[in-house]
Amino acid sequence: MPLIALDDCHVFPLSASHCLLRSKRTGAEVAVGLDVLNTLQLCREFRSLDDHVSRVTGLVPALADQAAEVRRILDSLSTQGFMTSAMDIVRELSIPAVPYSAGPLHSVMVRACDRPEQLRRLLNSFLDNEKRFKNHYRYIILDDSKSSEQQQQNNQSVAEFAAQSLNVAYYGQTSQQRFTETLCRKFPQHAPTIQWLLNATPGYGAASYGRTWNYALLLSAGERFVMFDDDALPVAYKSPHHTSAVEISGRERQVNFYPDRDELLKRNQIADIDPIAQHQEILGATLTQALGHFSGGTLTQASVSRLQPHEISRVAKASPVLLTVAGSFGDPGINSPGWLFDLDKDSWQRFIASEADYLHNSSSRTLWWGHPGLHFATSKGLMTTTAMGLDNRRLLPPTAPEFGNEDALFGAATQYLYPDMLVLEFSWGLLHLPEPPRRWDRDALDRAARPNVLGYLADLALRDAPRCLAGHTAQRLHTLATLYLDIADADESTFKTALQEHRLSMRADVIRRLHNRLQEHPDAPDYWIKDLQRIITANGTSTPSDDVNPSNQAELSAGRLGSEGTRDVLQRYGSALNVWPELWSYCRENKSIGNL
Known part of the structure; x- marks a missing residue:
């Protein structure tokens, strides 16, 4: 049965009771009453005409x-060019x-x-991967370690x-300093910005993963690369709910839970896949090229049925896959368990299966996420937990060097530059097993959402x-x-x-989303409802100034900088974006400056 959805439309008020609708897709125009406009908001998701009528009347x-009248109006709007057909999208993209x-x-x-022990584990896994699949790569270790030991x-x-025959190079403090000095000599007018992007800040003791991210972008300018974190492993596991279906959407990842790491490894199957080769084969392809590359990459109406009206115009045959990522098995890399209260229906059922399971799942960071x-x-609210492919043949933006959430800022800035881009998420995942294993603090449910400076810039x-x-x-x-x-x-x-x-806005969004979940699960168990209400209460009662000024290293590392610090990051990052094209182009044309 054909699926249709209301177009993304401009709304122009005409009077106290009427407005003009203009479809952004077709340019069609029609005057409607405000009561009709409000009703049409129920038709923004893809459904059959019968289902739209049932939803509206219900x-x-x-x-x-x-x-009958609702059906007539929807039929009329469809004829006039205000309804998008899922099948038309499928035909266009197929x-x-x-x-x-x-190429390579x-x-x-x-990063x-x-x-050091986890880096050794990763290097050993790279060696095993090469022996298993007979593929060979060059590896560059960008070291951000704080101690000389x-x-x-x-x-x-x-x-x-x-x-042992692994083509690997160490890019530590000496090499990084030499590279930075070369750029500062070439662009003395930009020296303060270059040093901010690439040099460690004295006294900042936390990991500066954005700094090494920026090195990776400049060292590979004009080429494609894959980036790993040192606590991941290049061992691909099939998704526990594997399907051959393809989806194009902004849908969040699903979750599966496990008692411990041993059970996670026992219950999941290693895929016969070289994960690095998968990134290499498809990174930078267009959407239609990517669909043609994978067996079973056939689109159906269901493949596009979760697209939101504002997303449809951005998806085209030539939409580039600029980033490639995979799911994770193990620790999802998220510091608080609050996100588990906003899961899709199937993941939610697994989350709350029993009270004992629920208490374990909301504290044990051992799961599949993909x-x-x-x-x-x-x-995509971008987050790199294991590995990511980046098509750096196009100008990719820098990120901020410190304060966490560097991946979210990079993802938001990249989407700003390339609004038609796509992130391909593979149907397999990689192991992410930091040592020692970490647990969630359930007391965090009583703490309100707290802004991170780079999260603010991304937003x-x-x-x-x-x-x-x-x-x-x-x-x-330049506009950004x-x-x-x-x-x-x-x-x-x-x-x-x-x-x-x-x-x-952050806290209101948390409350709104959780209230929606409560409505979706009217028969939810009390133990889940009680904790969900804890989160709602925390975000509804916090004072406006409860986390403005950092008072210790933990606050600084978490990117909670207050007014003065946030202003400084905005100023420095805005200046860096203006300088970046010169730096990136110079590095693309002068590969030798990296001394690799």
């Missing part, structure tokens, strides 16, 4: 006995494309910091594995992106830089108000 009491072939990767970059241990491990089939993400980019009309990447980058610099230049009162509004 949710709008005044229309309970008006099924046109065969020229097969994709992109620049390298596999590893290492303070975990750990730096020496990492350097020694690299030397040992290089002697998609059961190939998933092309249209909008600004995502909210402003639809307003940026520029078609060229350079102009979009200007956005940050404008906010950084605000007077103190305006700036503090903006930060308070961000906090309130």
Whole structure:
């Protein structure tokens, strides 16, 4: 049965009771009453016409006995060009494309910091992967370790594995400093910005993963690469609910829970896949090339049925797969258990299966987190837990060097530059087993959502992106830089108000989403409802100024900087975006400066 959904529309008020609708897709225009407009908001998801009629008449009491009239209006709007057909999208995206072939990767970059034993484990796994699949890669270890002892241990491990035929190089403090000095000599007018992007800040004791991320982008400028964290392993496991279905959407990942790591490994099957090769084969392809590459990559109406109206226009045959990621088995890398209260229906059923299971699942960080089939993400709150492929042949933006959430900021900035981009999420996952194993603190359910400075910058980019009309990447980058610099230049009162509004928006969003979950699960167990209410209460009662000023290293490392620190990051990152194209282009044309 055909699936249809209301287009993304502009709404122009005409009077106290009527407005003009204009479809962004077709340009069709029609005047409707505000009561009709409100009813049409129920038709923004793909459903059959019969299901739309049933939903409207079931949710709008005044229309309970008006099924024929509702059907007539929806039929009329469809004829006039206000309803999108899922089958039309499928036909458009299913046109065969020229097969994709992109050649070798620049390298596999590893962001290492303070975990020498886990880096050795990763290097050994790289060696095993090469022996198993007979594929060979170049590995670059970007060391962010804070102590000279750990730096020496990492350097020694690299030397040992290089002697075992692994093509691996250590890129530590000396190499990084030499690279930074070269760029500063070439661009002396940009030296402070270069040093902010690439140098460690004295006194900042936490991992500066954004700093090594920026090195990876410059060292590989003009090429594709895969980036690993040092506590991941290149061992692919099939998704526990594996399916051959393909989906294009902004849908969140699903979750499966396990008693412990042994059971996780026992219950899941290793895939006969070289994960690095999978990234290499498809990274940078268009959507239609990617669909043609994978057996079973056939689109159906169900494949696109979760697309939101505003996403449809951004998905095209030529939409580029700029980033590739996989699910994770083990620790999801999320610090608080609060996100588990906003799961899809199937994951939720597994989460609350019994009270004993629930208490375990909400404290034990041992789970699968991913998609059961190939998933092309249209909008992605990016998070790199294990590995990621990056197509750096196009200008990719830098991220901020410190304060955590560097992946979210990078993802938001990349989406700002390339609104038609896609993130391909594979149907397999990699092991993420940090040592020692970590647990969630259930007391965190009583703490309100607290802003992180890079999360704030990411949110600004995502909210402003639809307003940026520029078609060229350079102009979009400049527009994003200007956005940050404008906010950084605000007077103190305006700036503090903006930060308070961000906090309130975060907390209101948490409350709204959890209330929606309560409505979806009217028969939920009391133990789940009680904890969910704890989160709602915490986010509804916090004072506006409860987390403005950092008072210790933990607050600083978590990116809770207060007004002055946030303004500084906005200013520096906005300036960095303006400088970045020069740095990136120079590194692309002068490969030798990396001394690899």
